Structure formats: structure tokens, C-alpha cells
Amino acid sequence: MVEQVERGWDDFWAEVFRVRHRRSLQGIEQYDKMVVEFCIEVLHLSTGSQLLDIACGAGDQSIEFAKHGIKVTGFDLAKSLIRIAQERAKVEGVKVNFYQGDMRNMSFKQKFNASVLLSHSFGFFNHEENKHVLRQVYEALADGGFLLLDLMNPYNIPVFQKTWTKLEGGYLLSEPHVFDAPAGILRGRPATFIDLDSGVVVLANEDALSNKDIRMYTAPEIQSLLEGVGFIKVDLYGENSLPRTPYTAKSDRMVVVASR
Ligand SMILES: C[S@@+](CC[C@H](N)C(=O)[O-])C[C@H]1O[C@@H](n2cnc3c(N)ncnc32)[C@H](O)[C@@H]1O
Numbered sequence: 655m656v657e658q659v660e661r662g663w664d665d666f667w668a669e670v671f672r673v674r675h676r677r678s679l680q681g682i683e684q685y686d687k688m689v690v691e692f693c694i695e696v697l698h699l700s701t702g703s704q705l706l707d708i709a710c711g712a713g714d715q716s717i718e719f720a721k722h723g724i725k726v727t728g729f730d731l732a733k734s735l736i737r738i739a740q741e742r743a744k745v746e747g748v749k750v751n752f753y754q755g756d757m758r759n760m761s762f763k764q765k766f767n768a769s770v771l772l773s774h775s776f777g778f779f780n781h782e783e784n785k786h787v788l789r790q791v792y793e794a795l796a797d798g799g800f801l802l803l804d805l806m807n808p809y810n811i812p813v814f815q816k817t818w819t820k821l822e823g824g825y826l827l828s829e830p831h832v833f834d835a836p837a838g839i840l841r842g843r844p845a846t847f848i849d850l851d852s853g854v855v856v857l858a859n860e861d862a863l864s865n866k867d868i869r870m871y872t873a874p875e876i877q878s879l880l881e882g883v884g885f886i887k888v889d890l891y892g893e894n895s896l897p898r899t900p901y902t903a904k905s906d907r908m909v910v911v912a913s914r
Pocket residue numbers: 668672676708709710711712714715729730731732735755756757758771772773774775778865
């Protein structure tokens with residue numbers, strides 16, 4: 655019988671999903687470049703602009719923004735990802751300020767020109783906490799600053815498949831998300847990793863699953879949330895790439911840009 659162990663997000667899964675799995679995806683570097691170019695245009699960023707990348711993961715997009723001369727602060731819950739992001743920025747020869755922390759407790763003194771939450775990194779908490787995150791971002795922005803939320807389209811959620819992926823050091827089994835329609839929540843993704851290095855099967859513990867439920871807001875809901883914390887103008891786009899496309903029920907993404 656093969657030994658089974660349970661591991662948390664920061665001590666195991668963050669690195670498997672955000673580094674080993676993400677970087678195994680074909681074309682991911684081009685995808686990041688495309689998203690960053692889109693953000694630069696719609697957020698009116700230029701050399702020297704101050705950007706806050708919330709839930710920056712292993713810093714893939716933060717580093718790409720920095721290569722465009724943008725002064726980036728990257729922020730993520732997982733210490734392991736912040737360490738990997740810092741090492742990678744050094745290798746790439748760019749300066750990014752990476753901080754570990756919870757987006758529900760941000761206390762930046764500086765005022766940013768813009769903030770991004772990419773790859774659907776909004777909606778992890780209950781409604782009040784989600785609203786609190788937006789309030790905190792509002793506080794962190796300079797007057798005239800922008801917030802961008804790159805979200806899945808709630809009317810066109812991707813069809814997730816059960817998949818096996820061969821990664822460095824083992825095999826990852828990802829179960830599909832399940833959409834809980836009455837709650838409006840895309841429910842978590844249990845995962846199993848067959849760790850060939852240590853010869854064990856790794857399952858996700860409660861902590862690793864805690865941020866896997868995502869509240870899927872519709873456009874009017876998100877608009878009301880944003881206006882409720884003080885944002886004054888909300889624009890919507892259907893893709894996270896240029897040229898800008900209008901948001902429709904069939905769009906791949908729902909990209910929300912709000913200004914302070
Ligand atoms: C979908 S990933 C996106 C990562 C990166 N932006 C990207 O596009 O690759 C979501 C990230 O949110 C981070 N996260 C989860 N809960 C968080 C919290 N409460 N505060 C800050 N970051 C959090 C996770 O560690 C993870 O890196």
C-alpha cells in the first residue's frame with residue numbers, strides 16, 4: 655500500500671500549481687506578455703508607474719511588468735511563492751518589491767497608480783470580505799488610479815476536465831471545479847500528486863482547499879461592489895488581450911477596470 659500524506663497550500667501545493675504546473679503550460683510566457691501589454695494600455699501605465707500586483711503567485715506577471723520599466727510591488731499569501739518570485743526577479747535582473755501577506759489585511763503607505771488581480775484572484779472569501787478587499791485596494795490607490803480584475807466570465811465558465819499532468823517529480827491529478835449555481839460559487843478543486851521523489855501520494859488538506867471556492871460575481875454585482883467602496887467609473891472588456899473587445903455573455907473573460 656502506497657503511503658498517503660496531506661499537505662497545505664503554502665508548504666506544498668502553491669509550488670506545484672503556481673510553478674511546476676503553470677510553467678509546464680505551453681505558451682504561458684506569451685500569454686503573460688499578452689496580458690501585461692493589455693494591462694499597460696488599459697491602465698495607462700508607463701515607465702516609472704507604481705503598480706500593486708495582488709495575489710502575484712510566483713511573480714510571473716510582476717516580473718514582466720518590471721521589464722517594461724514599471725515599479726512593481728507583488729503581494730501574495732504564500733511565503734513559498736514570494737521566495738520563488740524573489741529568486742526569479744534576481745535571475746531576470748529586475749527589481750520588484752515582493753511581500754507576503756493576506757489581501758484582507760493590506761496596509762500600504764504608498765499610493766499606487768494601479769493595482770491588478772490576475773487569473774481570477776478575486777472572490778475567494780464571503781461577500782463582506784470580498785468587499786473589504788476592494789475597499790483596501792481603493793485605499794492603496796492614488797486619486798485617478800485604476801484597479802483591474804481579470805475574471806472568468808460567469809456566463810461562460812470554462813469546462814474543466816479531470817486531467818493527469820506529468821510534472822517535474824511526479825504526476826498531478828486535477829479534479830474539475832463544480833459550479834454551485836444557487837450559491838454562485840465555483841467550488842474547489844481537489845488534487846492528488848504522485849510524488850515520485852519521495853514515493854508518496856500527496857492529497858490537499860483543509861488549508862490547501864480553503865481558497866479554492868470562488869464567488870462568481872456578475873457584471874452588475876461587481877459594479878455595485880466597486881461603486882459601494884468609492885470607485886467612480888467601471889469599464890468591462892471581454893478578453894485580456896489587445897485590441898480591446900466588448901464584454902458579452904460569450905466572452906472568454908470578464909475584465910473589470912475601475913477608476914478611483
Ligand atoms: C489563481 S492564483 C494567481 C497567481 C498569479 N496572479 C497568476 O496569474 O499566475 C491565486 C493566488 O492567490 C494567492 N492567494 C490566495 N489567498 C490569498 C490571500 N488571502 N491574500 C493574498 N494572496 C492570496 C495564492 O497564493 C495564489 O498565488
